[in-house]
Amino acid sequence: MANAHTSTFSAFKATLKRDLLIAYKRKNDVVNPFMFFLIVASLFPIGVSPEPERLSLIAAGVLWISALLAALLAMDNLYRADYEDGSLEQLLLSPHPLFFMVLAKNIAHWLVSGLPVVLVSPLIAYMLSLPDGSYHVLFLSLLLGTPVFSLLGSIGVALTVGLGSRGLILAMITLPMSVPVLIAGTLAVQQTQNGASLLGFLAIMGAMLLFALTLAPLASAAALRISVN
Amino acid sequence: MIQFENFQDFIAMGGYAANVWSVYAMFAVFLAFNLLWPLRKKKQLMREIKRRQIVNEQAHKQAEPETPVMQPLEPLADAASPAGDKS
Amino acid sequence: MWTWFHKLGSPKWFYDISGRWLPWLVACMAVCLVVGVIWSLLFVPQDYQQGLTNRIFYVHVPVASISLAFFPLMAIAGTVSLVWKMKLADVVVKVAAPLGAWFTALALASGSIWGIDTWGTFWVWDARLTSLLLQFFLLIGMISLRSALEDTDAAAKACALLSIVGTINMVVIKYSVLWWDVLHQPPTNFTVDNSQPNGPEIWIPLVIMFLGVYLFFVISLILSVRNEILRRERRAQWVSELAAQ
Numbered sequence: 001m002a003n004a005h006t007s008t009f010s011a012f013k014a015t016l017k018r019d020l021l022i023a024y025k026r027k028n029d030v031v032n033p034f035m036f037f038l039i040v041a042s043l044f045p046i047g048v049s050p051e052p053e054r055l056s057l058i059a060a061g062v063l064w065i066s067a068l069l070a071a072l073l074a075m076d077n078l079y080r081a082d083y084e085d086g087s088l089e090q091l092l093l094s095p096h097p098l099f100f101m102v103l104a105k106n107i108a109h110w111l112v113s114g115l116p117v118v119l120v121s122p123l124i125a126y127m128l129s130l131p132d133g134s135y136h137v138l139f140l141s142l143l144l145g146t147p148v149f150s151l152l153g154s155i156g157v158a159l160t161v162g163l164g165s166r167g168l169i170l171a172m173i174t175l176p177m178s179v180p181v182l183i184a185g186t187l188a189v190q191q192t193q194n195g196a197s198l199l200g201f202l203a204i205m206g207a208m209l210l211f212a213l214t215l216a217p218l219a220s221a222a223a224l225r226i227s228v229n
Numbered sequence: 230m231i232q233f234e235n236f237q238d239f240i241a242m243g244g245y246a247a248n249v250w251s252v253y254a255m256f257a258v259f260l261a262f263n264l265l266w267p268l269r270k271k272k273q274l275m276r277e278i279k280r281r282q283i284v285n286e287q288a289h290k291q292a293e294p295e296t297p298v299m300q301p302l303e304p305l306a307d308a309a310s311p312a313g314d315k316s
Numbered sequence: 317m318w319t320w321f322h323k324l325g326s327p328k329w330f331y332d333i334s335g336r337w338l339p340w341l342v343a344c345m346a347v348c349l350v351v352g353v354i355w356s357l358l359f360v361p362q363d364y365q366q367g368l369t370n371r372i373f374y375v376h377v378p379v380a381s382i383s384l385a386f387f388p389l390m391a392i393a394g395t396v397s398l399v400w401k402m403k404l405a406d407v408v409v410k411v412a413a414p415l416g417a418w419f420t421a422l423a424l425a426s427g428s429i430w431g432i433d434t435w436g437t438f439w440v441w442d443a444r445l446t447s448l449l450l451q452f453f454l455l456i457g458m459i460s461l462r463s464a465l466e467d468t469d470a471a472a473k474a475c476a477l478l479s480i481v482g483t484i485n486m487v488v489i490k491y492s493v494l495w496w497d498v499l500h501q502p503p504t505n506f507t508v509d510n511s512q513p514n515g516p517e518i519w520i521p522l523v524i525m526f527l528g529v530y531l532f533f534v535i536s537l538i539l540s541v542r543n544e545i546l547r548r549e550r551r552a553q554w555v556s557e558l559a560a561q
Contacts, residue, residue, distance in 0.1 A: 155481055159474050163464050172457030173478065176450045177485045180492035187499055208488075219481050226473040231358050232368075239358070243368035248433060252426045253357070256375045259422050260349070260532060263415065267539035274546050278559040281550075 011096040012104045019108035022081075033074035033113045034120070040066040041124045052129040059128035060138055060189035064182055066124075067117050067142060071149035072174060074113035078105060078154055079161045079224070088161075088228055098221035106147075106154050106217060114146035130189075137192045137201075141185045144205040148181045151216035158223035181208055327545040328554050330404055334538045341535050348528030355521040372430040374522060378529035380423035383448065386416030386455070391483035394476030404541070406472040407548070409479055410462060411540035417455040419533070424448050443497035447490045454482050468548075 006014075023030050044062045045055055082088040091101050121142050122135050130138065156173040160166035188201035233239040242249045356374035363370035390412050397405035427445055428438045439445070458478055465471035549555050 155478075159461060159478060160464070165464065169457060169460050169464055172453060172460060176453045176457070176489070177482070179450055180485075180488045183492045183496040187496060191499060211488075215484070219477060222477055223474065226470055226477065229470065232361060233358065242371070243362065245367060245369045245371075245433060248369055248429050249357075249371045252372045252375050252429050253353070255422060255425055256379075259418060263418060263532075263536040264539070267536065267543055270543050271539075271546065274543060274550070275559050278546070278550050278555060282556055282559060 006096075008096045008100055011094065012100045015091070015101050015104035016108050019105055020111065023077075023108070023112040029074070029077045030112050030116070033070040034116045036073050037066050037070035037117045038120070038124070040069055041128070045128065056129045056131055059125055059130040060134065061186050062128060063121055063125060063130075063138065063142070064145070064185045067114075067121070067146055068149055068175070068178055068182060070117055071114060071146060071153060072171060074109070075150075075153040075157050075170060075174070076167070077113070078109050078150075078157045080157070083161045083228065088224065092224060092228055098224065099217050102154065102158075102217040102220045102224065103213070106150050106220070109154070110147045110150040114150055118142045118146055131193055134189050134193055137189050137198055140198075140202060141188045141205055144202065144209050145181045145185045148209055148212045149178055151212040151220075152177050152181075154220040155216055155223055158220045158227060160227075161224070162227045181205070184208065327403055327407075327549055328552070331542055331545050334542060338535065338538065341531055341538075345528055345531035345535055348524050348531060352521055352525035352528045356525060359517070360521055361517060366434060369430060369433050372426055374525045376423065376426040376430055377522065378526045379419055379426065380444075380448065381526075382529060382533050383416060383419035383423045383451070386412055386419065387451065387479070387483040387486045390416070390458075390479035394479035397472055398476045398480075403548070404545075406476065407541050407544045408537070409472070409475050411537065411544055413455055413458045413462065413475075415533075415536060415540060417452060417459065420448055420452040420455060424452065441497070443494045446497070447486075447493045450489050450493070451486060454486070458482065 041062055044058065048054065048058065079088055082091070092098065094101065118139065122139055125135060125138055153170075153174045156170045156177075157166075159173070160170050163169065184201060184205050188198070188205070191201065192198050240246060352374065356371055360371065360374070362368055390409050393405040393408040393412065396402050397409060424445065427448070431440060431442075431445075432438045435442075458475060461478060462471055462475050465474055546555060546558075
């Protein structure tokens, strides 16, 4: 199907479309991380305290950690099925730069697993009694931060895709690497409550996102070439 | 200049005995472990390599009279088992 | 220059040369450590704020500073192993991870024991401790990735890549944790860096301990590298000759 004349951009679009279509057909993969996010977030009031004052202190952190765990849970969908049915090898054989194919897959993955979490976060934030002025900060920082989780996680999945017991290794690699985003995101919410300007935090998170966008697919592509041979 | 008047003072470390001595004890364990463990492992490796050599030599000795050139692989597998039992 | 580079890549050459160097290194290390430990325990004057707990520094500072060098070391070795396919570089990547975990663990333990009297608790989420803790987790992740990948060639490439990614990430983690710490910590009235300049009776034993711990790091790295070389080259002629002696 892919002849020599297809441009890289159309290959990028085709990969993106394919992954979205697969996600649409396999609804479990979309719904499960999302439900996981809701469940984890709702465990905190039960585990910590249902008092609004206390909850409002930890609300931002709870949302960020739940989003990170949900991203980690969804990570296996990124390459696993493709690895098993052989379409990952096809992707590696394609004449287009693997960087863009990986980027397309990561974007599709974020659209499916990250975006719903971001969209529902204000509701959960309300249930965790986040202070009034922080909703837009939380929303924007999650919007900038969750793609980084997908991009970084992609490296870990690409390295471990061929392994039998990869869940724990993936977590050991991905979670420490996600710490900077977690710090920036929770600090943004906390510090703007204390009167800091939002723009500085958004700039830092935007820089992290751009950094991850340019370098992480490169590393993922290299990792895929190593794992699939 | 020695900072302690007597041995008791040295052990007491100005009231910080538990902290100071536990750190130095951990340091000692850390040094000893990281030096002795590789040496132990090296001995094991050498023993293993030597054993394999003996196994191979015996295999060749048994192989020689019957099949000098053609099939070195089959008798090697046969000879390996009695040698493995011995060790 | 390139012949030297190729020689370095040859495991046998490294095994021979390191075998000749080891006794000297061990002797230097023993002298440095014995002198350093005795000096730091017996002769260093008390700190006017911390009393005799400043003795912990003489273990903690060298160990912690070397533990920070592991990720850069693995990234350099990983790059060499990816680009030039040098066997020795991959061996270094492999054995550096567990050794780095040891160093990081000791740095964490000694740092938190030092904190018992300084902070009043053995753990605070201080920037340096936190980033060391995250480094420890990443190193454990690298070790488990290595042990999960059976194929040594793929494992070599994967770990080399992860060491490069991990090093870039460690830099970002360090700065973000520092930033997080600055914004979170209320200003404390206790500061570690005192205004008084430290005299030679403070820093000379520290330098000696530094030398000793550095030599120890080099020696234990070489010992593990030698073992790994023997393991990988166990079918080679020179290894069997060595074993036969």
